[in-house]
Amino acid sequence: MLSHFSPHKQSGLSLITVLLLTTGCAILVFGALNASLTQSRLSGNFQKKLNAQLQAEQSAIEQFHALNQALKDNPNADMQALAATINQQTVSDADGRARLAKIDTSSLTPTDLRLQTLGSRFTDSQSTQQVLFSLRGSIGTPALPFKHALIGCDGVTMSGSGRISGFDSENSSAQNIDLAVHTVRPGGSVTLTGSAPIEGDVLSRGNISVKGSALIKGRVHANGNILLDNASARILGEVWAGSQLQVTNTVIVDGEIRANSGIQISNGATFNGGIFSRQGLTITGGPTVFGQTAVLGNIKLPAWVANGNYFRDKTAVRYSGSTEHNFGTHQPQLTVQAVPLLPEDNSLDENQQTRKLCDPIGLSAQLQQLSVPSGLTPFDVRRSWDQRRYQFSASQGQYLDKAEAKTLQKPVSARFAGSNRNIYFLQRLNLDSDAVLTVDGAVTLYLQQGMSMSGAAQLVIKPGASLTIISAGKIRLAAGAKVLTAENGNEAPQGLVQGQPVISIYSSYQSLSANDYGVELLGAASGLYAAIYASDAHVSITASNGFSGAVVGKTIGISGNGNIRYDQALGRIQSGQTGTTGSGRRIVLAGF
Amino acid sequence: MLNMTSIRGFTLVELMIGLVLTSVLLLGVGMTFASIRVSLNNVSQLNNAQEVLRATQQILGRSLRSAQTVAVNGNVLTVQQQNPQNNQPDCHGNLRTAGAFTERFSLQADQLMCQVNNEADQVMVAGVLAVQFNISAQLADTGKPAAVRLVLAPAGLPARYPQRLEERPALTLDFALKTAIVQWAT
Numbered sequence: 130m131l132s133h134f135s136p137h138k139q140s141g142l143s144l145i146t147v148l149l150l151t152t153g154c155a156i157l158v159f160g161a162l163n164a165s166l167t168q169s170r171l172s173g174n175f176q177k178k179l180n181a182q183l184q185a186e187q188s189a190i191e192q193f194h195a196l197n198q199a200l201k202d203n204p205n206a207d208m209q210a211l212a213a214t215i216n217q218q219t220v221s222d223a224d225g226r227a228r229l230a231k232i233d234t235s236s237l238t239p240t241d242l243r244l245q246t247l248g249s250r251f252t253d254s255q256s257t258q259q260v261l262f263s264l265r266g267s268i269g270t271p272a273l274p275f276k277h278a279l280i281g282c283d284g285v286t287m288s289g290s291g292r293i294s295g296f297d298s299e300n301s302s303a304q305n306i307d308l309a310v311h312t313v314r315p316g317g318s319v320t321l322t323g324s325a326p327i328e329g330d331v332l333s334r335g336n337i338s339v340k341g342s343a344l345i346k347g348r349v350h351a352n353g354n355i356l357l358d359n360a361s362a363r364i365l366g367e368v369w370a371g372s373q374l375q376v377t378n379t380v381i382v383d384g385e386i387r388a389n390s391g392i393q394i395s396n397g398a399t400f401n402g403g404i405f406s407r408q409g410l411t412i413t414g415g416p417t418v419f420g421q422t423a424v425l426g427n428i429k430l431p432a433w434v435a436n437g438n439y440f441r442d443k444t445a446v447r448y449s450g451s452t453e454h455n456f457g458t459h460q461p462q463l464t465v466q467a468v469p470l471l472p473e474d475n476s477l478d479e480n481q482q483t484r485k486l487c488d489p490i491g492l493s494a495q496l497q498q499l500s501v502p503s504g505l506t507p508f509d510v511r512r513s514w515d516q517r518r519y520q521f522s523a524s525q526g527q528y529l530d531k532a533e534a535k536t537l538q539k540p541v542s543a544r545f546a547g548s549n550r551n552i553y554f555l556q557r558l559n560l561d562s563d564a565v566l567t568v569d570g571a572v573t574l575y576l577q578q579g580m581s582m583s584g585a586a587q588l589v590i591k592p593g594a595s596l597t598i599i600s601a602g603k604i605r606l607a608a609g610a611k612v613l614t615a616e617n618g619n620e621a622p623q624g625l626v627q628g629q630p631v632i633s634i635y636s637s638y639q640s641l642s643a644n645d646y647g648v649e650l651l652g653a654a655s656g657l658y659a660a661i662y663a664s665d666a667h668v669s670i671t672a673s674n675g676f677s678g679a680v681v682g683k684t685i686g687i688s689g690n691g692n693i694r695y696d697q698a699l700g701r702i703q704s705g706q707t708g709t710t711g712s713g714r715r716i717v718l719a720g721f
Numbered sequence: 722m723l724n725m726t727s728i729r730g731f732t733l734v735e736l737m738i739g740l741v742l743t744s745v746l747l748l749g750v751g752m753t754f755a756s757i758r759v760s761l762n763n764v765s766q767l768n769n770a771q772e773v774l775r776a777t778q779q780i781l782g783r784s785l786r787s788a789q790t791v792a793v794n795g796n797v798l799t800v801q802q803q804n805p806q807n808n809q810p811d812c813h814g815n816l817r818t819a820g821a822f823t824e825r826f827s828l829q830a831d832q833l834m835c836q837v838n839n840e841a842d843q844v845m846v847a848g849v850l851a852v853q854f855n856i857s858a859q860l861a862d863t864g865k866p867a868a869v870r871l872v873l874a875p876a877g878l879p880a881r882y883p884q885r886l887e888e889r890p891a892l893t894l895d896f897a898l899k900t901a902i903v904q905w906a907t
Contacts, residue, residue: 143743161761719805
């Protein structure tokens with residue numbers, strides 16, 4: 130018997146001690162495990178948060194690129210329009226990444242756009258990021274290439290007898306059409322030899338010669354000399370010469386005549402608005418003068434004029450120098466206002482820096498930016514008697530009479546004059562014989578070496594369609610060719626179609642000699658309506674059937690008996706940007 | 722009657738065996754306990770180091786993300802904030818409503834401090850033994866900082882950690898100056 134050491138009497142001190150120690154260990158270990166688990170969760174959550182944060186930032190950068198692309202596509206867009214391009218839908222992928230951009234519309238200003246971008250990675254983490262984008266740079270002043278009726282940078286010659294008048298195709302009741310004939314560069318002169326009435330101003334940085342029996346309803350204003358030499362010419366406005374004014378015929382001027390370098394009158398002209406000269410007045414004929422006469426310097430005139438009734442109010446004649454035959458009143462302190470000189474190469478518009486008259490859109494620079502495909506081939510519309518009717522639509526060009534012909538043309542998207550458009554690139558376009566080219570839709574043709582129409586060829590612009598021709602070569606529409614801008618040919622031209630002229634011709638051709646015409650319209654058109662822009666090319670219009678639109682040319686020569694009608698609606702067409710102001714626009718990330 | 726054979730003690734050999742077994746058991750458990758305590762201590766220290774890293778990453782990441790430019794001088798980092806919206810929080814957590822401000826991060830007595838403009842320093846993170854700031858990338862043409870590299874020695878990192886700063890185990894964190902980079906790119 131084990132009375133003392135029976136099992137229930139042994140205490141097992143070692144075992145208890147070990148048990149206690151083990152228990153202590155376990156408690157410590159569990160505690161530490163718990164702390165580690167917490168840390169692991171904290172770290173895991175932190176990583177998720179980081180991932181979500183990266184998604185939110187990714188969204189901000191994506192919107193940033195989208196905004197800049199939208200601005201590139203439309204350099205004139207305002208912040209409102211740019212904000213409208215932002216995709217506010219959730220973008221997600223299979224790996225659990227999701228991001229979303231929201232516009233804070235309450236804080237949308239013309240320069241600032243605030244976005245809230247939300248990012249998440251899996252469903253249990255989210256991050257929000259505030260982003261501020263700013264629109265830098267200013268909108269360029271849009272160029273108005275057809276603001277004036279006729280702009281001959283180096284000169285305008287009019288020898289026709291058709292009326293030069295204006296209308297507004299978008300507002301038939303428009304009054305006071307701003308119809309002006311301009312020359313731009315110094316020395317660019319206007320010569321009017323025909324009998325064409327002009328219902329507007331004639332403005333020249335060089336000289337003006339009125340040799341035809343024209344009726345000019347506006348002002349005749351030259352920085353150089355003015356010659357009035359026609360018995361039946363009549364000018365309803367003022368005649369202002371920056372240099373000399375010479376009157377050699379019996380012209381009638383209803384406004385004042387004013388010159389900075391002297392006035393010579395050698396015939397019996399009529400001046401209803403007085404005579405103002407800053408450098409003497411020489412009269413050898415017998416003019417009829419109403420109103421004031423003020424002359425700085427001397428007055429020279431024969432006795433029979435001084436004593437006759439030619440100056441109807443002799444008391445109103447004043448001079449500061451000397452006179453003959455005791456004529457007029459001597460006023461040594463007399464002042465005569467000078468003729469203001471027309472600003473060279475800039476119009477009198479409010480923004481002289483940007484609204485150039487001659488080449489306001491910078492055509493050659495625009496064409497340099499145009500990426501022209503290489504290996505262009507010429508295109509003769511008429512192939513045979515049964516393959517001669519071709520049609521360009523907005524998306525493709527094909528033969529109408531031989532649809533199976535493989536001469537399909539496809540346009541290429543390119544940027545011109547401030548807008549993206551689909552352009553057909555061709556080397557040359559020839560329409561001869563009985564070829565018919567139809568335009569259906571808004572069509573733009575780039576013609577590397579120009580275009581010619583001859584024979585009885587027809588160019589038909591369907592109602593609602595418009596044709597823009599960008600040419601680096603010559604454009605010649607010979608006499609027999611017809612351009613039909615209305616469905617049945619002889620009706621009034623359509624004018625503007627969706628903000629585009631029915632036909633616009635942009636030519637970068639550089640004329641080398643006087644008869645080297647870049648754009649030549651030889652009476653082709655029945656009521657041709659076109660906006661012609663060829664600031665480096667001579668433009669010749671023989672308007673036997675009338676011409677409507679506007680012309681910018683290096684020189685403009687107009688002959689024929691057809692009427693020239695300027696469409697004031699063209700003056701509102703904006704084309705691209707001028708200067709560098711527009712291109713400086715960009716979206717910047719102002720801050721997270 | 723006393724039966725001598727019924728009361729038997731342990732022999733010396735038995736006692737010795739018992740003693741040895743008990744000693745081995747106690748020694749084993751005791752050593753295990755000690756090593757567990759060391760491990761737990763390490764875990765706790767690592768946890769601290771992690772906290773330091775997370776906090777540092779968060780504070781500096783937020784600040785440098787919106788930074789216009791930074792300047793580095795030894796273990797002092799100066800961050801220029803443009804504050805375009807006039808509602809940017811600074812490192813103290815205050816909304817700045819009056820334009821640009823400067824945050825200056827520095828190490829003082831194992832604490833990463835932040836000073837806004839000329840206001841008083843405030844503790845951002847404790848348990849930082851050493852820091853070193855570097856400009857780790859620059860913008861191509863302007864040469865302005867594009868990224869900041871921070872080498873950080875948090876308290877509690879195991880001594881055998883490979884990277885070292887001032888003889889202490891350390892870690893590297895890289896921060897991109899995202900605003901400055903995107904602004905440069907435009």
